[in-house]
Amino acid sequence: MNPYITNLLILIAIYIILAVSLNLALGYTGLLNLGHIAFFGIGAYASTLLTQAGVPFIASFIIAGAISSIFGFLLVYATKKLRGDYLALATLGFNFVIYSLMLNWKSLTRGAAGIPGIVKPSFFGFTIQSNISYLIFVSVICIFCIYLMYLIVRSPFGRLMQATRDDEFGLRVLGKNTSVIKYKVMIISSFFAGIAGSLFVHYITYVQPNYFTLTEIILVLTIVIVGGIASLKGTIIGTFVIVLVPELLRFLPLGSSVLGPARQIVYALILLGILLYRPRGLFGRADLQ
């Protein structure tokens, strides 16, 4: 297969895990979480540092998810009194805090210089070197993650998540503890973001704090919104659209002097078109308050 397409499919698989896990919190549970990229970054750095310390890849991969989960728990704990716009701002702030840590905790993360030469995943004496095998590896993990999240949203707990979004007060009246639901959702959501981060850095083999900035949050949010709130299917297709449309635009015959901005204009028009035509996104099933 063409390495360019392999590369795109790998990125798509990673972003599907990231975006679907954001949709669990944002779409299904109504938690306006703008700090999702921080979990992605925590997973990325955790996995990098662990494998560099000699921990086997599989263990680093799982621990990376677990560490992200811990931060997910802490974030809900810190913001438990907030909701709506305030929660969005606080989680965005969390993102800047984590970014700042990555940038300034130089003894651990080497700061802005980043960490090059991250090893490719290996387990049971087998190392994933070629991009094709990496694609197979991430696809398997991606499908497994989607399946798990599908089970979660279809379960009774999934209904509670959606009820929290639609009418939190009503749910409390019925005797359900909505804060426990939020903790659980964030722990799950940040776990998946963490392992997506691990998959990402072991593919790119280089990590630096700039990968986890506002631009990336906007990218993942765009995927979720264009795909549709509270729709796994929408998010998956949204990822394909958001990653592939700019790539297709690379093939537009544009003069080199206008190439960059012209692509961005066309891209923006396509996104605006989708949202004008389908304000809830491609497969959206709910509105956020």
Added chain:
Amino acid sequence: MKKLLLMIGVISVLFLFGCDTANTGSSQAAEPGKVKIGVMLPLTGDAASYGTGIQRGIELAIADAKLTNVDVIFEDSKCDGKEAVTAINKLISVDKVVAIVGEVCSSATLAAAPIANQHSVPLISPSSTSPAITEAGDYVYRTVPSDALQGDFGANLVYGYGYEKLAVLYSNEDYGIGFLGVLEEIFPSLGGEIVAAEAMERGSADARAQLTKIKEAEPDSIYIISNSPDSMVASIRQIAELGIEADLFGSEGLKGPEVAALDASEGLIITSVSSGTTEFQTEHEARYGEVPGPFAAQGYDAFKALSLAVKQGATSGPQIKQFLDSMEFTGASGKIVFDGSGDVSGNYDVYTVIDNEFILEDE
């Protein structure tokens, strides 16, 4: 579920079709003997101003090379590791380029380097100055000297003027950190002392906290390392406001009209990678009506190196690499010879701000 599969199917087919048409389109265009060269630069995003400046330098080189058998393909890689990986994969496997000029930012070049090495496609960066690039692999070159050299040059310059207590205000990114690392190593070895080193975030317009600490350390000179116009203007102004009595030095990023226009910049001395020979500057002004942007001359030289290799008959990555390794020419930024790790030695200029203008100092 059926609908979902259908949608994914349609999108993939459209996409593959898009690639295919592009493929056939270009393979029809690729006559025998035609060579393709890729260029990946940040044409949008934070670093776009560097990217477009360098693009002009490259376009001048394309015009000067007068090659009839070369197609040049530009890609936007946004100064971002992920985008750079995608762009280089596209250039190599879809466009089938044999060599690439790019990326601008060190982090993006480092992310793209393994792919260039894996496919044996030479990658020449016009502006990635991180010392880590030296180790990035056999196929990675650059026409700009490593920060290790500018740090060395800067430290010697400051010490040569007779200063012994240097404070450093640096931009908290790979560029600033790399530069600082070299200053911290060289300056004390000359006999001076680094009395303070404070970081400021890129683009931040407030350095008062850092400068207050620097003031307490009582330096006789301050070295400002930054590429962000907002930060440099703010910090120079705030040094004057806080009444710090130290003379100012700066890295090449400070060489801009905003800095020269400040009264507080009077006497500021900066080290800069060459901004091009007089002929290059005249040619650039004639074509674009502006003086060359930072690294435009290095962009010119990066493309010129590749075009010289192609003129001598190289048609594949490894052949171009062979020519690059033994190449020696005088480009827009000075003499270009790649050493064993693909680096060039430093040609630096020293400028002093006198009456709101940068005056080039003679040797």
